[in-house]
Amino acid sequence: MKVAIIGAGIGGLALAQGLQQAGVEVRLYERDPSPAFRRQGFRIHLSEVGEQALAAVLPEKVHRRVIETSTHPGDLVAGFDPQLNQQFAQTFQVGGPDSISSIDRYAFRRAMMTGLDGVLAFGKEFMSYRADEKVEIRFADGTSETADVLVAADGVGSRVRAQLLPEFEVHDSGVRCIYGKIPLTDAVRAVTPPEFLRGFCFVSDGVGAGAAFAPVLFRTPPAEYGDYLMAVLTGTQEQLGRSDDELFSMPLEQLWSLVIKQVADWSPAVRELVDAADASAAFPITLRTCTSVLPWPDGPVVLLGDAAHPMLPSAGAGANTALWDAARLTEALTTHRELAAYREEMLTHGMAAVTESLENGRRMFDLGKF
Ligand SMILES: Cc1cc2nc3c(=O)[nH]c(=O)nc-3n(C[C@H](O)[C@H](O)[C@H](O)COP(=O)(O)OP(=O)(O)OC[C@H]3O[C@@H](n4cnc5c(N)ncnc54)[C@H](O)[C@@H]3O)c2cc1C
The missing domain is CATH 3.50.50.60 (FAD/NAD(P)-binding domain)
Structure with a gap:
């Protein structure tokens, strides 16, 4: 066959x-x-379902490579208002040394x-x-x-x-995302709220577009880049204030400026993080289902x-x-x-x-x- x-x-x-x-x-x-690297999304959360499937299909050598290039597991999902007052938090038990709870898509695909x-x-x-x-x-x-x-x-x-x-x-869900990447330099780490380094954190005023932050802290980073914070602005076209024609044809600097604008009166820590992003890594996507x-x-x-x-x-x-x-x-x-x-x-x-x-x-x- x-x-x-x-x-x-x-x-x-x-x-x-x-x-x-x-x-x-x-x-x-x-x-x-x-x-070679292309824009393909950044951090992906793997559940037990994904982990078990990987263990079932991967030869030991490949499985090891996937584990080595995955990220250190996080233990938190939390929500905040724009001034970073915590609205909810859920903690998780961290698995053993070989557990995979999140991956960087590019590093994962290369390992696979x-x-x-x-x-x-x-x-x-x-x-x-x-x-x-x-x-x-x-x-x-x-x-x-x-x-x-x-x-x-x-x-x-x-x-x-x-x-x-x-x-x-x-179907087009009507929701658009602008994905971005904030390299975790020492200066950026110093201003990052500790929760943002522990897991997936969502910041929203409940009305306009919201922003999510999640860390990618590699066990072994790929050759091309190191640890970073994934940042995603999510909203409808109305909330983002741009038509699809505009959003999907904007120069990258301009695209990221939409995120900067959205968080302009949010907590200074969020503003500093968004300012520190690598605008050239930004890209928009349409959520479809x-x-x-x-x-x-x-x-x-x-x-x-x-x-x-x-x-x-x-x-x-x-x-x-x-x-x-x-x-x-x-x-x-x-x-x-x-x-x-x-x-x-x-x-x-x-x-x-x-x-x-x-x-x-x-x-x-x-x-x-x-
Ligand atoms: C921004 C973002 C964040 C996400 N986060 C998560 C998450 O945290 N957890 C989670 O479980 N899922 C997440 N997902 C969903 C997840 O990425 C997808 O469900 C998953 O990648 C689907 O895998 P797949 O192999 O079916 O397709 P894909 O991974 O999309 O792969 C399809 C492949 O087919 C290739 N291809 C397409 N057309 C052709 C063609 N005509 N000829 C040859 N090759 C072709 C493409 O280049 C691509 O390599 C996320 C998705 C996005 C977009």
Whole structure:
């Protein structure tokens, strides 16, 4: 059996590792031209679901690399008003020395690429497939490949899903985020509220856009950068005061100036942090979600991760669910279980995560019609 996976994101890499470890012939096709750094988001929280899936699919050497490049675990989620009066706080028990509670997406993906030489091909943008006895896969560079099973791990805008399940709807939630990065120099550490170095902290006046801060304190940093504080401004277009055309075409300095403006009369500590950000690392995103996870037709093409169940980040579950899918699909493909059984399990598990993220999203953001 030969398995082709489209997309070397979080789910695709985990599946490729699991299948390679089980001795299955697998190829992973990624449209990015190389593994080099690109804007792809920063800190991702991993739950026990994600940790267990990683332990199930990763060979020991790769698992160790992932642990080494993950961040020191945090123990806090807290909310503050703009003057930094604490509104709520929840503490968590810190796991053992090998526990992974959050990762830097770039460092994580690099670690997950360990040992995939000959499996992972860059610059391969999937265009379409034709499923007959085998699946023929066509790429934008004019080449094609064949496989027995095609896995769509190509994320929220999945082109494979668009062909397999054209009726699937992905909705714009109306919420926009501006992501940024504040390098943790000694001077920045000195002004950072201690809680911001312990976990995910959200600052909001309950009316306008809110700002979240979360630390990325590496066990071993990547070659390209060191510890930083992730900062995210979240609001509707009205709260941010910019149309999408403006937001998504702004020079980066100007984009970050929207965040500076939003916190202008907030606590001096928040203002100092926002001023210390690396504006060139900023980028805007649209939060998108499905409201139903749909079954796809029987056959050799299957969905995984955001391609199957795009969701809001408000339950911290998207990456964890993609990893769960990868572990279950590895099991299905290596124990000769029906692919339909994977689909049924995944529909239930994925829909539960989508529902939770929508419920949290309604409390956290101004979701309007959702
Ligand atoms: C800003 C942000 C913060 C988040 N925070 C969290 C969090 O704290 N916890 C959590 O659990 N989840 C979080 N998520 C969600 C999480 O990132 C996603 O759910 C997860 O990455 C999904 O993994 P995936 O493998 O399905 O897709 P992705 O990781 O998006 O990977 C898709 C891959 O497919 C490639 N690709 C796309 N189209 C093609 C094509 N045509 N041909 C070839 N390759 C293609 C892309 O380049 C990409 O590498 C966050 C998401 C965002 C945007």
